[in-house]
Amino acid sequence: MILKFFKNIGPGPLIAAAFIGPGTVTVCTLAGVNFGFTLLWAMVLSIFATVVLQEMAARLGIVSQKGLSEIIREEIQHPVVKVLAIILILSAIVIGNAAYEAGNISGGALGMETIVGNVLWQIGNLNLNVISLLIGAIAFVLLYIGNYKVLEKVFVFLVILMSLAFITTAILTQPNLTAIFKSIFIPKAPKDSILSIIALVGTTVVPYNIFLHASLAKTKWTSKNDIKSAKKDTLIAVVLGGMVSMCIIISASAIQKEAINNAADLALGLEPLFGSFSKYFLAIGLFAAGVTSSITAPLAAAYVASGCLGWQASLKSKRFKAVWMVILLLGVVFSSVGFKSIEIIKFAQVANGILLPVIAGFLLWVMNKSSVLGTYKNSKLQNFFGLIILMISIFLGLKGVLSVFELI
Template sequence: MKNWLKNIGPGVLISAAFIGPGTVTVCTLAGVNFGYALLWALLLSVIACIILQEMAARLGIISQKGLSECIRQELKNPLGRTLALILIFSAIVIGNAAYEAGNITGAVLGITAIVEPSSLEIGSFSLNLYSLLVGLVAFTLLAVGSYKILERVFIGLVAFMSISFLITAVLVKPNFGEIMSGLFLPSTGAAGMLTVIAIVGTTVVPYNLFLHASLVGEKWKQPGDLKIARKELFFAIALGGLVSMAIVIVAAASSLSQVETAADLAVGLEPLFGTYATWFIALGLMAAGITSSITAPLAAAYVVKGCLGWKEGMNSLKFKSVWAGILILGVIFSSLQIKPVEIIKFAQVANGLLLPVIAIFLFWIVNKASIMGESRNTTLQNVLGLVIISISILLGARSIYTVWEQL
């Protein structure tokens, strides 16, 4: 058990990153609006997440470099390299700012379920004080700069959230036949396409590919460690997927017709927590929001570090300035007068649309013999990777078409 706990790390960070307010909100919306019908999208997302994150982990351990650093080094053409890095830089920084706003908003959604909202008027701009508070907490944890401290916090929160939702999913006594049908018989109309892409975006988070490649290189130094990293990753992502499915099942079994507040999210948990369900979801959203608020800025900093070729680590001023900037943008966007659930869902859809771009770059790099050597993708891994990229492109195109039709 001691050795098993010692090897827990980056995979749990990735799992904790996608079990955030976005997952709770999007999976609840999926269950409320479509019952068990979109479980197939979640199953597909979990499988895709395992395959892509394994590629990122393998890249990090074998090369001992981050994904953006490898891309910068392998693109020999100056113009092509500049354009590619600008694309990645823009996608991750803008995407992470939106995602960070969703994380902070989710934490604030939890806080305001048990206390009155509070804001500070600065001219014509209204700053949500709880958004600022969450940002300060995330800033403090990041400023500590200790991977071990962050790791322990994440492990505890993931375990707590997982057990609660899994127990509740059993207590509501769902229809097993309908669950199997939802898992293995894909079906959705145009109305559910944005929810499908949001499910993909909240599970296969693009910035996690950069974060994972960087973190495994800090924890494991030898190619032989890849076996341990794979086991840890599979366990953590599979557990995260089960939790996400449990949230959908709980929501489908509830009497909700719409989701706008934390109190709405809490209805499905009443079989386990009774009248304290609102308190639980409030604390759960707050904790999940803070954990995800840490990983998004951290990933953005690693991306910028690799794109610009910085040699300094987490404690350098340049590295800290990047994650601080993402945090500030997240606080500002979170303070806009937009419904919290809409901000959170928008962030997940944005992630889903960004995924194909980042996945293509990752796929290209893990097939480079100059970086991966004998550990480059096998034929099976290439087939699976191409299927995932193709599906993500089709889903993204379909969701854009759906939005265009609604204009």
């Protein structure tokens, strides 16, 4: 039974691992510290939206045996619109992922630094963060092996490790269960919380994950009969990932600390209350989050670039390897020389929330094309849920832009 379950595990854990990165830990920590349990409803909304959109992406990959960017390039007939769409997707996903990569690696390093301290390697006037270089090396080896099954097993292990770490930390805070359930089912938006709500949505419903899932689903499954397995895989992994994010908010709510400068402060804030035990769990969780996200961001960028430019989307392809190597290298360089800031990570999550309506719009358009999906195109109910998610993401995106420019 257990062996059969593990055999049927697909890209779901990779998708969960991609959205529980250091950016998520940072955003959830800030949400918990600033607003307590109040924004847990936003996480529930995000989990639902992620399940709906990722199921569509997986179904698209299995039925068409193509990635989303590849289909967009083929289906848009107008040459000007096609070029604009490709430029938009490439700039948003590839360039954006390079910035994310620095945050992912820095966040993973923060986890280990809470245990071993800051380990620097001095070359002339340059101080390089050794832990950042180590995370970059681990990501490089796993991606260079180019074996999907190896990646899958590593991610399942890391997601389970990460889940246990953050769930244990939340339990150690002994939270008020009645207050948690109230916050889950009764939506409230306290003063100055709109950017935090957008960041929570943006850090969970990750636009590049939609591209990644379609590409990985066609690698894992080749028969339309596998759609049921893909749905189950997506549901279990995303719900588990969402629970981890909620546990981080719950843990952070217990912190009596005025200034939170980074995600590692979550561990430091818990230490006086619960001893070093919770610090170690949290450090392992942060490190696992950093490693997993530092692999998925370059991988997604490579799939998107290959689809947009008509290259072969294979882990063994030289062009494919070149894209993820560039993204990984930029992340390692920026992270190891100290390019890390909580404001940059938070801004990136808000930008993600604003980009989401565009990518979700492309996905919904494709999911209704009989020429691509035949009888497996969206049902009326799937379109209904998809349109609700699209409208909510447009509303939050507009509010986010207005809030950033202080127009509301």
